[in-house]
Amino acid sequence: MSLPSRLGCSTITFQHLSLADALVEIAALGATEIDLGALPGVCDHVPFDLDDAAIARVVAAVTASGLRVRSVNGDIGDLNDPAADELARAQHLDRLLRLSAAIGADALVLPCGALDHAPITDERSDLDRVAYALATAADAAHLRGVELWIESLHFLRFSWSRERADALHARLDAAGARVGIVLDVAHVTAAGDSIAQTVADWQGRITHVHLRDAVRGDFSRRIGEGEVDFAAAFDALTEIGYSGGFSLEQPTRAYVDDATAVAGDDRRVELASIADRSLTRLRDAMAASLHQ
Numbered sequence: 704m705s706l707p708s709r710l711g712c713s714t715i716t717f718q719h720l721s722l723a724d725a726l727v728e729i730a731a732l733g734a735t736e737i738d739l740g741a742l743p744g745v746c747d748h749v750p751f752d753l754d755d756a757a758i759a760r761v762v763a764a765v766t767a768s769g770l771r772v773r774s775v776n777g778d779i780g781d782l783n784d785p786a787a788d789e790l791a792r793a794q795h796l797d798r799l800l801r802l803s804a805a806i807g808a809d810a811l812v813l814p815c816g817a818l819d820h821a822p823i824t825d826e827r828s829d830l831d832r833v834a835y836a837l838a839t840a841a842d843a844a845h846l847r848g849v850e851l852w853i854e855s856l857h858f859l860r861f862s863w864s865r866e867r868a869d870a871l872h873a874r875l876d877a878a879g880a881r882v883g884i885v886l887d888v889a890h891v892t893a894a895g896d897s898i899a900q901t902v903a904d905w906q907g908r909i910t911h912v913h914l915r916d917a918v919r920g921d922f923s924r925r926i927g928e929g930e931v932d933f934a935a936a937f938d939a940l941t942e943i944g945y946s947g948g949f950s951l952e953q954p955t956r957a958y959v960d961d962a963t964a965v966a967g968d969d970r971r972v973e974l975a976s977i978a979d980r981s982l983t984r985l986r987d988a989m990a991a992s993l994h995q
Contacts, residue, residue, distance in 0.1 A: 705980060707721060707989055709948045711736035711773055713913070715718060715746045716953040716978050720971060722748040722761065728975050731740035732982055736771040738913075738950045739808070741799060741990035753798040764807045772808040773948045774852060774885075774911060775799060781817035782836040783861050796840055800847040810847050810850035810910070812885055815871060816861025822867050829861060834874035841881045852883040853925070856901075858893040858922040865896045872908065884912030887952075888931050893922035899933070902939040912940065912949045914985055925953065926981035933985060937992035949989075951981055 712734045712964035725748060729737055733775040739761075740746030750757045765772060777799045779792050803811045815833050822829040837853060853861075856868040875882050886909045891901050902909070915922070916929030926933070953974075 705984055706733045706735075708735055710734065710982065710985060710989065711738065711771075711948055711950045712978065712982065713738040713740060713776065713950045713952045714748050715742070715776065715890050716741040717974055718746040719974065722764050723767075723880055724971070726764060728971070728978070730768055730770060731975070732979055734770070734982070736773050736948065736950075737765075738812070738911075738952075739765070739775045739806070741773055741775050741802075746776075749777070749799075749802065752795070753795070753802060758798070758802050761802060762805045772803075772806045773950065774810045774812045775803045775806075775808050776812045778814055779840070782813075782833040783816040783823050785828075785832065792836075793843075796843060800844055800849055800900060803844075803849045804847045808849065810852040810883065811840075811844055812854065812911070813837065813850045814854050814857055814860050814862075815868075818839060819861060819950070820850075820860050820863050822861065826867075829951075830867065830870050830874060833862065834871055834878060834880070837871075837875060837882055838878040838880035845881060849882055850910070851881065852885050854885045854887060854890070854913075856890050856894060856896075858890045862979070863890075864894050865891075865901060869904075872905075874885060884908040885911045885913060887913035887915065887922075887930070888933070889913070889915035889917035889922040889952075892917040892929065893920060897920050898936050899939045902936070902943060902945075904977050906943040909940070909945055909947065911942075911947050912945075914949055914950050915952045925977060926951075926984045934991045935987035937989055941992065949985070951978065951985065953981065 712729045714725045741749035742749045779795045841851040916924035916931050918929050
């Protein structure tokens with residue numbers, strides 16, 4: 704299958720495979736670039752204990768695949784937690800940035816808060832804490848020659864809605880933080896917000912787009928099994944002059960039970976088939992949009 708060069712695939716789509724096997728499947732689908740999953744308990748393609756040897760193994764696997772890395776999708780802990788170990792967080796951040804730079808990724812992507820809508824202290828304090836942590840991480844990323852991008856609207860996390868995401872953006876602007884925004888159309892839909900309006904309002908901020916289907920209250924549907932109008936989403940992005948990439952992220956059982964158990968041969972074939980159908984739908988939606 705021939706895919707547009709801007710349409711990539713996250714290794715999270717194949718989280719049940721080893722990194723090497725996931726890269727083989729993604730290349731076979733016709734994609735030329737990836738987002739690399741580095742989310743403990745969600746996608747273990749990047750070891751949490753990321754020492755020099757582990758970095759070298761990941762770099763070798765990605766290099767051998769011939770796939771370009773758009774971003775590393777990582778996590779350095781709950782940024783709104785006042786009891787977090789700041790030293791451990793900084794060390795983990797540095798290792799992820801070293802990896803990102805070594806594999807030629809454009810950016811490291813971080814989430815914005817714990818897996819809970821409720822604040823740990825209060826909404827204002829938690830937003831202040833997240834913004835400060837992200838501004839600090841952005842400075843560290845700049846020193847490594849890597850950009851920092853964030854999922855500022857993630858339906859499962861503290862920054863789960865347009866209201867909170869916009870409040871976080873305002874804080875980052877006030878701090879002069881160099882942070883790009885990853886738009887996940889599924890999270891926007893699950894939160895009950897308009898994709899077209901969000902794209903228009905976030906004009907100039909969006910640096911990457913995650914593609915997955917959703918309905919209100921559920922961000923994890925297969926492409927074509929939810930309410931996201933992908934052609935309209937592509938049109939809206941074209942209207943604002945968006946020129947970045949898109950990445951398929953398939954539904955997972957992440958956050959519910961073990962999402963990283965190793966798949967057998969039958970499951971591997973099933974995952975590849977689902978990804979193929981999803982990428983075909985996305986390719987056709989792109990062709991039907993103003994991208995052509």
